[in-house]
Amino acid sequence: MSMYVHLVVGIFEALSIGYQYAYSHQFGIYGVSQVGKTTLNNQLRTRGEVPDIKKRTVGKCRTSRKIIKMHGHTKVMKSTDIGGEAKYWDLWLQDIEKRKVKYVIFMIDDRHLTRKFNNEQLWAWEYLIKILTDNNWSNGKRKKNRDYPKHISIWANKYDLWKEKYEHDGPIEKHPIFLPFQSGLEQLQDRGVPCSKFIVSAKSDPDMVYRGIMTMFGGVTL
Ligand SMILES: Nc1nc2c(ncn2[C@@H]2O[C@H](COP(=O)(O)OP(=O)(O)OP(=O)(O)O)[C@@H](O)[C@H]2O)c(=O)[nH]1
C-alpha cells in the first residue's frame, strides 16, 4: 500500500514540477557592478557556498531556470545574469520588456555608506524605478495593469561583510543601508506594487536567499 502512496506522491510531484517548469516565474536581477548578481544566480542554481567570482559579467548571459525548494514548496524561476556596469543598464530594460519580468530583485551592497559620494547605486535605482513606473513601454505602447511587476525587492547583499560595521537597533528593514532607496519604494507602492527589503549573503547563506525568494512569492509588503 505504502509503495503505491509513494508512487502517487512521486508522480504528483513530478507533474507539479513539470507544470512549474513550463510556466516558470520571470525574475529580473539587477544592480550595479560587483554587488553579487552572478553570485546570486549561481546560488540559485547550485545551493551552497558559491566560489569567489573573479570576472565581471560582460553584457547579458543566457536565461536559465532555477528550481527553488523550501519547506515542502517548490517554485521554478527564470533569470538572466546581466552586467551591472552603466553601459549595460539598457539591457535591463530589454530584459524586462522581452521576458515580461514579474519579480524584480535590486541588489545593493554597503558602498554608499562606506563612501559618502558614491551614488552609483542610487542612480541605478532611479533608472530602474523610471522603467518600472513608466506608463508606456519603450515602443510607446501603453502598459496595462497586468504589465507592472508583482513584487519588487531590494536585497542588501554581503551581510557577512558589513553586519558588524553599522550600529542599528530595530527591525532590519529600517537599517540605514536601505534609507536612500525609500522614496523609490514609495513610488512603486503608490502604483500598487508590493515591495520588500532583505539582507542576504548570496555567497555563503543559501537559507537567507531561498527565504527571500519564497517571501517574494507571498507578496509581503514592508
Ligand atoms: N563576502 C561576500 N562576498 C560576496 C557576496 N556576494 C558576492 N560576493 C563577492 O563580490 C564580488 C562580486 O560578485 P559578482 O557576483 O561577480 O558581482 P556582479 O554583481 O555579478 O558584478 P558584475 O558582473 O560586474 O555586474 C565577488 O568577489 C563575489 O565573490 C557575499 O554575500 N559575501
Ligand SMILES: [Mg+2]
Ligand atoms: Mg556578474
